[in-house]
Amino acid sequence: MNMLQAAAPAGAQAEAESPFADFDEFIRLYQQRVYRLVLAQTSEPDLAEELTQECFIRAFQKQKGFRGDCQVFTWLARIAINLVRDHFRNRRFALWRKLIRFDASEPEQSQAEQVPDPASTPEEHLLRRERLERVSQRIQRLTTPQREALLLSAVEGMSIEEISRATNRRPGTVKSHLHRAMMNLRNWREGEQQ
Amino acid sequence: MISIHLSDEELTAAAAGERSPRTAGHLEICPQCWEQMSIYRGRLASLKQDVCYSGGRSAIDWGRQSRSIQQRILEAQIRKTAGRNVGFVLATSALAVILVIFLVLNFRSTPLTPTTPTVAAISDAALISDIEARLDQDLPEALQPAGLLVGEMGGIDGQHGNHNTSHARTRTQQ
Ligand SMILES: [Zn+2]
Numbered sequence: 001m002n003m004l005q006a007a008a009p010a011g012a013q014a015e016a017e018s019p020f021a022d023f024d025e026f027i028r029l030y031q032q033r034v035y036r037l038v039l040a041q042t043s044e045p046d047l048a049e050e051l052t053q054e055c056f057i058r059a060f061q062k063q064k065g066f067r068g069d070c071q072v073f074t075w076l077a078r079i080a081i082n083l084v085r086d087h088f089r090n091r092r093f094a095l096w097r098k099l100i101r102f103d104a105s106e107p108e109q110s111q112a113e114q115v116p117d118p119a120s121t122p123e124e125h126l127l128r129r130e131r132l133e134r135v136s137q138r139i140q141r142l143t144t145p146q147r148e149a150l151l152l153s154a155v156e157g158m159s160i161e162e163i164s165r166a167t168n169r170r171p172g173t174v175k176s177h178l179h180r181a182m183m184n185l186r187n188w189r190e191g192e193q194q
Numbered sequence: 195m196i197s198i199h200l201s202d203e204e205l206t207a208a209a210a211g212e213r214s215p216r217t218a219g220h221l222e223i224c225p226q227c228w229e230q231m232s233i234y235r236g237r238l239a240s241l242k243q244d245v246c247y248s249g250g251r252s253a254i255d256w257g258r259q260s261r262s263i264q265q266r267i268l269e270a271q272i273r274k275t276a277g278r279n280v281g282f283v284l285a286t287s288a289l290a291v292i293l294v295i296f297l298v299l300n301f302r303s304t305p306l307t308p309t310t311p312t313v314a315a316i317s318d319a320a321l322i323s324d325i326e327a328r329l330d331q332d333l334p335e336a337l338q339p340a341g342l343l344v345g346e347m348g349g350i351d352g353q354h355g356n357h358n359t360s361h362a363r364t365r366t367q368q
Contacts, residue, residue, distance in 0.1 A: 027260050036249030056263045132248035153210040154238035155245045160212045179203040185237055
């Protein structure tokens with residue numbers, strides 16, 4: 001069933017050729033990549049799902065803003081990265097607010113993390129969880145620009161130019177962040193092996 | 195001759211698929227740099243494996259997420275349309291209220307003193323003379339034979355000028 005065909009803005013022949021012409025298919029095509037990109041940055045499955053959904057809603061609303069001057073996934077990754085950045089900015093802000101108010105209530109994330117994946121076996125779920133923790137340990141010690149550059153390069157196979165577009169940073173800066181991320185990863189792995 | 199090896203930054207970029215002619219040329223002839231670049235590439239591949247595995251879910255989960263996205267987009271569309279309709283209703287209501295206020299104020303500003311009916315007090319005599327004057331007007335060409343006939347009858351009746359005056363007189367006598 002194609003739910004979003006009618007909801008999408010109807011238009012000229014050019015729109016039929018756009019990647020958003022069949023938005024349901026667009027979701028199916030890219031949701032896994034968006035999800036794992038967000039998950040690797042947040043290490044929280046429920047949050048990653050929420051932000052992935054938000055990412056597609058934004059993409060649907062902003063589809064006219066896609067000019068086709070880059071790969072559609074680069075454009076989508078940019079939305080996802082901005083959402084993650086906004087989320088952490090807001091969370092930091094919320095944390096400060098709590099500290100100022102001396103509010104010691106439990107952060108909502110710890111509850112969300114315990115929701116199991118209903119379709120996986122418990123073993124699978126555990127293995128995935130462990131692997132995610134491993135990724136998280138390796139990734140979380142990087143700065144945000146390093147993390148973004150590394151994930152887009154390693155996981156999505158994006159070129160420096162594409163990462164530059166997705167992160168809104170200059171190619172030279174991206175190259176430098178990628179290099180530092182790699183050095184950081186090397187140091188950490190060498191530490192792990194000792 | 196291999197004089198200058200590639201820097202770490204160049205090797206990282208090469209591992210990420212970015213190769214300038216110098217890098218590509220050097221990698222072809224320098225096994226050391228090639229090995230180092232392969233190590234970096236291996237790290238990227240290992241990270242990719244971990245991320246893909248930890249982000250893996252069943253087809254049921256992807257289907258559920260896909261439906262959630264579709265649902266949320268439809269809801270957002272409905273909210274947007276409803277918002278537009280509410281805006282229209284509000285604007286129309288505001289316009290109606292303004293119109294009513296304007297009419298009420300305008301009604302109040304007109305003087306409430308009772309207006310006297312402007313029926314002119316015309317006397318009967320004046321009214322009759324007015325009618326006579328209208329009847330004295332020349333008859334249209336088509337009615338002139340009839341007028342002559344009436345005139346003749348009027349002559350028999352007492353030598354009066356025309357039917358109109360006789361008619362008027364009859365009325366006066368009444
Ligand atoms: Zn070399």
